[in-house]
Amino acid sequence: MTAPIDLESPDIRALREKVALGCRILAKLELVDYLGHVSARVPGTDQVLIRARGAEQGNQLNMTYKHVSLVDIDAVKIGGEFTVPDETKLHTEIYRVRPDVQAVVHTHQPLATIFGDLERPILPMQGVMAQVVRQGAIPIYHSARKVTTSEQGAEVARILGDKAIVHLQNHGVTIAGTTVEEVVINAIWLEHQAKLTWWASMIGTPRGMSSEDLAMQASEGFGMEARWRYYASLLGE
Numbered sequence: 001m002t003a004p005i006d007l008e009s010p011d012i013r014a015l016r017e018k019v020a021l022g023c024r025i026l027a028k029l030e031l032v033d034y035l036g037h038v039s040a041r042v043p044g045t046d047q048v049l050i051r052a053r054g055a056e057q058g059n060q061l062n063m064t065y066k067h068v069s070l071v072d073i074d075a076v077k078i079g080g081e082f083t084v085p086d087e088t089k090l091h092t093e094i095y096r097v098r099p100d101v102q103a104v105v106h107t108h109q110p111l112a113t114i115f116g117d118l119e120r121p122i123l124p125m126q127g128v129m130a131q132v133v134r135q136g137a138i139p140i141y142h143s144a145r146k147v148t149t150s151e152q153g154a155e156v157a158r159i160l161g162d163k164a165i166v167h168l169q170n171h172g173v174t175i176a177g178t179t180v181e182e183v184v185i186n187a188i189w190l191e192h193q194a195k196l197t198w199w200a201s202m203i204g205t206p207r208g209m210s211s212e213d214l215a216m217q218a219s220e221g222f223g224m225e226a227r228w229r230y231y232a233s234l235l236g237e
Contacts, residue, residue: 005042007070007079015040015180016049016065022105022184023051025231027060031109031187034058036172039091040103040180046073048092052082074150086148093153094160094176101176105183108172111194116140116167123208125196130209131218132189135163144170165190181228188231 005012022038034057039050051057052067069080073096075088091104115122121137124130139159147153147168156174160166164186165175173190177183200206209217 005045005047005070005079012042012049013065015042016068018180019049019051019068020063020065021232021235022180023060023063024235025184026105026107026187027063028234029188029191029231031107031191032060034060036060036105036107037085037087037091038103038105038180038184039088041095041101042070043102046095047071047078048073048088048095050084050088050091052080053085056083087146089150089153090147090156090174091153093150094157094174097154097157098160098162098176100178102178103180103183104174104176105187106168106172106174107187109187109191111198112167112173112190113171115194115197116169116173119169121197121208122190122194123197123200123206124214125193125200125206125208128217129189129192130214132165132186133193134214134218135165138165138167138173139163140167140169142169144168146171179224181224185224185227185231 019038019040026032034054037051039048041048048071049068050071057067067082069077069082069084071077071084071088073092075092077084090106094101094104122133124133141156141159147156164177165173167173175183175186197206
């Protein structure tokens with residue numbers, strides 16, 4: 001039996017703080033409102049920290065670590081003060097089949113959602129941010145319904161496969177990665193590349209970066225830590 005996790009221990013508290021900060025950053029950039037959620041695997045376990053249910057917690061600009069609860073791999077709440085989201089199984093079913101995944105974000109960000117509806121590619125258009133779409137075509141889960149069952153979550157995880165991003169058609173996107181910083185920043189960058197692809201399509205036919213330039217931009221990046229500090233600074237905290 002897995003030993004109970006102390007949600008106020010320094011390491012777990014720090015991870016809860018990071019989940020809350022990620023939610024505040026996404027809210028500041030209007031990629032989430034009271035809906036959408038960030039989660040993180042408790043290292044070395046199949047337990048997951050996830051933000052509170054939107055209807056209960058409200059505006060994510062007001063997120064604190066207290067609004068981050070603990071669930072098991074079956075999405076059953078086992079710690080924390082607040083009810084977890086209806087779509088918690090969207091997260092846990094990805095963690096179940098992807099031991100490499102340590103963080104997940106689900107948003108309803110508008111431009112990426114439009115591209116998912118149209119089944120049009122979001123192209124690598126500019127700068128280091130373009131690496132978010134280096135995986136190529138983003139797979140699509142062809143349903144707009146909330147992902148509330150194990151079966152739905154498992155199907156999303158199957159369609160995601162070994163990639164980082166999946167469209168939930170007419171619903172939003174889900175992004176998996178190795179850290180909270182990575183998934184939050186990738187959500188921001190995905191929307192930016194979608195915006196540039198959209199603007200370019202109003203003028204002509206966008207081409208996007210060559211694979212060589214995309215690889216070069218990715219290799220020249222200075223890491224997520226400094227970028228995370230930048231996005232956190234926008235909150236003025």
